[in-house]
Amino acid sequence: MTTLPALTYVKGHGTQNDFVILPDPYAQIELTADLTAALCDRQRGLGADGVLRVATAGALVAEGVLERLPDGVSGVDWFMDYRNADGSIAEMCGNGVRVFAHFCRSADLVDTDRFTVGSRAGGRPVTIHHADGVDADVSVDMGQVRRGGESSVDIAGTRLTGEVIDVGNPHLACVVDGLTAAGLAELDLTATPELDAAVFPHGANIEIVTPVVPTAVDGVDFHAAMRVYERGVGETRSCGTGLVAAAAAGLSRAGRSEGVVALSVPGGDVVVGVSDGEAILRGPSRLVARGELLPGWAR
Numbered sequence: 001m002t003t004l005p006a007l008t009y010v011k012g013h014g015t016q017n018d019f020v021i022l023p024d025p026y027a028q029i030e031l032t033a034d035l036t037a038a039l040c041d042r043q044r045g046l047g048a049d050g051v052l053r054v055a056t057a058g059a060l061v062a063e064g065v066l067e068r069l070p071d072g073v074s075g076v077d078w079f080m081d082y083r084n085a086d087g088s089i090a091e092m093c094g095n096g097v098r099v100f101a102h103f104c105r106s107a108d109l110v111d112t113d114r115f116t117v118g119s120r121a122g123g124r125p126v127t128i129h130h131a132d133g134v135d136a137d138v139s140v141d142m143g144q145v146r147r148g149g150e151s152s153v154d155i156a157g158t159r160l161t162g163e164v165i166d167v168g169n170p171h172l173a174c175v176v177d178g179l180t181a182a183g184l185a186e187l188d189l190t191a192t193p194e195l196d197a198a199v200f201p202h203g204a205n206i207e208i209v210t211p212v213v214p215t216a217v218d219g220v221d222f223h224a225a226m227r228v229y230e231r232g233v234g235e236t237r238s239c240g241t242g243l244v245a246a247a248a249a250g251l252s253r254a255g256r257s258e259g260v261v262a263l264s265v266p267g268g269d270v271v272v273g274v275s276d277g278e279a280i281l282r283g284p285s286r287l288v289a290r291g292e293l294l295p296g297w298a299r
């Protein structure tokens with residue numbers, strides 16, 4: 001049985017979508033699916049919805065973790081090597097990018113408030129509006145919102161129809177007419193939803209969303225509430241890419257292709273702006289703890 005060396009980690013979350021951050025600049029950790037699942041396990045590990053390995057994109061290519069540099073990512077960029085709690089790899093994580101950027105800034109890996117975070121879905125420019133050692137407010141340029149028509153999902157015997165949306169990773173955003181925030185809170189999301197595998201051969205994240213309602217808040221057009229069932233995790237308290245998909249689907253259901261939507265999830269609030277087929281996600285990040293895993297912890 002292998003004894004793993006001590007690993008340092010930071011724990012953080014974005015609207016309570018929580019992550020184990022592993023600083024690994026030269027990509028020396030053998031981050032297997034088993035190791036990721038053990039780290040994310042809330043009983044035998046640290047507990048998290050996912051892992052964010054912090055390495056340079058160039059090191060990940062040199063070590064064979066990435067085949068090549070994704071579009072818009074250079075070898076010296078800090079790359080968010082994102083893994084879901086079950087050990088699977090996903091292309092993008094919107095809350096993760098905010099937390100990752102906050103970590104890079106507070107650990108002095110970058111000396112500017114605007115930089116690009118690498119992801120498998122491509123470079124994601126970030127702007128840090130405020131950051132201290134614990135809290136940050138970060139905007140992420142989430143790139144293109146690709147719409148792919150309608151599909152449906154079975155959730156605990158209820159059939160919901162939604163919009164297929166790709167923001168680097170796949171989503172089915174179901175805006176449910178007449179659904180209120182109270183009704184949304186009562187939904188049972190414990191069972192695994194059944195998607196159409198022909199539409200989503202690699203699975204998808206599923207958002208259940210209330211219709212958007214106009215707001216009187218300056219600079220915000222609409223509000224909606226969302227819950228999410230994430231691929232590779234289960235229900236989480238927030239999902240940044242899902243919030244972008246939810247905003248885009250909510251806007252199109254209201255006959256709009258653009259607008260600014262404030263969204264509430266069980267873990268907090270974010271704002272998504274959709275314009276010219278692209279989205280900006282703005283929201284909080286909090287770093288919670290820093291520590292060291294003991295050698296042999298995963299035996």
Ligand SMILES: N[C@@H](CCC[C@H](N)C(=O)O)C(=O)O
Nearest residue numbers: 090093094095169239240241
């Ligand atoms: N929580 C993330 C999304 C993480 C990846 C997702 N589970 C997938 O498999 O696509 C976010 O904030 O976007």
